Amino acid sequence: MTEVEDEIITLPVDERYHTAIESYKKAYKESLEQPETFWSREAGIIDWFKKWDKVLDDSNPPFFRWFVNGKLNASYNAVDRHVLGGKRNKVAYIWVAENGDEKIVSYDGLYYRVNNFAKALLDMGIKRGDRIILYMPMILEAPVAMLAAARIGATFSFVFAGFGASALAERINDSQATLVVTADGSFRAGKIVKLKEIVDEALTMSSTVKTVVVVKRTGIDAPMQEGRDVWWDDVIGHGSNYVKPEEMDANDPLYILYTSGTTGKPKGVVHSTGGYSVWIANTLKWAFNPGDDDRWWCAADIGWVTGHSYIVFAPLFLGLTSILYEGAITYPAPDRLWEIIEKYRVNMLYTSPTAIRTLMRYGTKYPKMHDLSTLKVLGTVGEPINPAAWKWYFENIGDSKTPIIDTYWQTETGGFVISPSNGLGLPPLKPGSATFPVPGIDPTILDESGKEVKTGQKGFLVFKKPWPGMFMTLNNDPERYKEVYFKKYGMYYTGDYAVNDHDGYFWLLGRADEVLKVSGHRLGTIEIEDALISSNEVAESAVFGRPHEVKGDAIIAFVVLKEGEGGDGDIVSKLRNHVRETLGPIYTPDEIHIVGALPKTRSGKIMRRVVRAVFLNQVPGDISTLENSASVDEIKSAIELVKRETSL
Numbered sequence: 333m334t335e336v337e338d339e340i341i342t343l344p345v346d347e348r349y350h351t352a353i354e355s356y357k358k359a360y361k362e363s364l365e366q367p368e369t370f371w372s373r374e375a376g377i378i379d380w381f382k383k384w385d386k387v388l389d390d391s392n393p394p395f396f397r398w399f400v401n402g403k404l405n406a407s408y409n410a411v412d413r414h415v416l417g418g419k420r421n422k423v424a425y426i427w428v429a430e431n432g433d434e435k436i437v438s439y440d441g442l443y444y445r446v447n448n449f450a451k452a453l454l455d456m457g458i459k460r461g462d463r464i465i466l467y468m469p470m471i472l473e474a475p476v477a478m479l480a481a482a483r484i485g486a487t488f489s490f491v492f493a494g495f496g497a498s499a500l501a502e503r504i505n506d507s508q509a510t511l512v513v514t515a516d517g518s519f520r521a522g523k524i525v526k527l528k529e530i531v532d533e534a535l536t537m538s539s540t541v542k543t544v545v546v547v548k549r550t551g552i553d554a555p556m557q558e559g560r561d562v563w564w565d566d567v568i569g570h571g572s573n574y575v576k577p578e579e580m581d582a583n584d585p586l587y588i589l590y591t592s593g594t595t596g597k598p599k600g601v602v603h604s605t606g607g608y609s610v611w612i613a614n615t616l617k618w619a620f621n622p623g624d625d626d627r628w629w630c631a632a633d634i635g636w637v638t639g640h641s642y643i644v645f646a647p648l649f650l651g652l653t654s655i656l657y658e659g660a661i662t663y664p665a666p667d668r669l670w671e672i673i674e675k676y677r678v679n680m681l682y683t684s685p686t687a688i689r690t691l692m693r694y695g696t697k698y699p700k701m702h703d704l705s706t707l708k709v710l711g712t713v714g715e716p717i718n719p720a721a722w723k724w725y726f727e728n729i730g731d732s733k734t735p736i737i738d739t740y741w742q743t744e745t746g747g748f749v750i751s752p753s754n755g756l757g758l759p760p761l762k763p764g765s766a767t768f769p770v771p772g773i774d775p776t777i778l779d780e781s782g783k784e785v786k787t788g789q790k791g792f793l794v795f796k797k798p799w800p801g802m803f804m805t806l807n808n809d810p811e812r813y814k815e816v817y818f819k820k821y822g823m824y825y826t827g828d829y830a831v832n833d834h835d836g837y838f839w840l841l842g843r844a845d846e847v848l849k850v851s852g853h854r855l856g857t858i859e860i861e862d863a864l865i866s867s868n869e870v871a872e873s874a875v876f877g878r879p880h881e882v883k884g885d886a887i888i889a890f891v892v893l894k895e896g897e898g899g900d901g902d903i904v905s906k907l908r909n910h911v912r913e914t915l916g917p918i919y920t921p922d923e924i925h926i927v928g929a930l931p932k933t934r935s936g937k938i939m940r941r942v943v944r945a946v947f948l949n950q951v952p953g954d955i956s957t958l959e960n961s962a963s964v965d966e967i968k969s970a971i972e973l974v975k976r977e978t979s980l
Contacts, residue, residue: 364772384606427472692871719763
């Protein structure tokens, strides 16, 4: 085995889960061997206006089509059926502003808002098949706009409200959107981001947009262009409207979400209405098994696929009550997350490993200030979680008894693809492993030549069969769809490294392009980052390679220490020795730099390319999504300090 297995710690959660694992195995086996029977049954998790003629059309791979000729509407499944089915007065969202203000909206209240904005869209000339852009903060109007678009059959593209004008313009142009919905501004860490001004700048680089709808959120002055810009409150009016949901084909697009990847222009991932809806509703049920009275909090941003799938559509399809939080998780204090959990009696928390590591930095005093006993299930999303962060989360937030649902998936997969299945039969959990594939996913790990690797060997993660939630194509670029995802192996290539251990557990090792070549060895950056974080001193780390004329790559690491650590001697030597002892000499960083913060996106992901660019004195590219741009200056200062010290 590789060094991954050496870190395995099996933590049984509850013996009753282990006996239920047989139900997972039965469901999984049926999903692969009898997919027609399996998905005909599981598709009943949502309502259909007309049943499909065929579960899967695989006659034109890789353009697979699910639930052929089935008719449905995502907005109807999110609101109408609950209003009609006895959940009219149930809370859909508890919205919490950064300053602590709150709004509570029932399913009936959401239904009212969605219908009114759907009518406004129709009045503004938006019709079935049109494209609209949503560039919005974490406010209630965001899911309302998504559902209103789905109701009338317009395809929306939600652009994360941390992107700058150029990135926004690029997405407007590729989607050929005719309408943009935004806000005057948004609150973030006590500051106001002027969203409307960014939209105005983006529209100087675009020509298709005819109308801009603006929500009054911050109250700041926002430039309004006569004949183009209108206020949200003015277009929805004050009456009550009803808009009949369009009967959409299962393979009509629901939304386009742009994912930039590592290079090249953003890729417009197109998700279907039918297969996607079936997939996300089932995967949320399988993985977390939420009860009707549970309060669900996906602490992500709606602008990313996590928010699309597990803040908006899946929780509403299942009729859940969700928390919708506007601000930063450490503002105004590092206990913000724990405060919200205590106040609103949250039962299920789904957040990112980066967020967990950020909060780890402040120790256990903040979670101990709050009653977290309502938590029944914890989850992680966005990147592989290192064992040290997993155990901290399990012990200090879950009180060593709450299962952690470590989910692996991508924008392209629509929803979870590898994850513990709390709703089908939870296996013993291994810190750092996403465990097993969900029903319908048939993974394998291949080497460069396309041969399956041996147990314990690192390789490329590939899915052998299509699944309902997979994206249909790339907007305006079907050739790129085939080239990027299917050409390499003739089946779906994730672009990620993985290892399968002797128990069949999957361990995700990050992007295959985030690999260092050191003296003929291919080393994953995430393995070195995990080793650094497994020390007692480090909260966060970013590792990358610097070109080296002899070795190929020299290993460079930037680390953030936990609060109160670093005062006991040569911390850099101590960390180098720790990596050497944990992984071996070849993995030992050539340089380790201590900084107070690493550049992150507002969704919590460390921007390693920015760290590397600053270190190599290159232009770091678009940093408009950074949560704290001051961290870039700190990295520059750390580099300059080393240069001064070595020149003495």
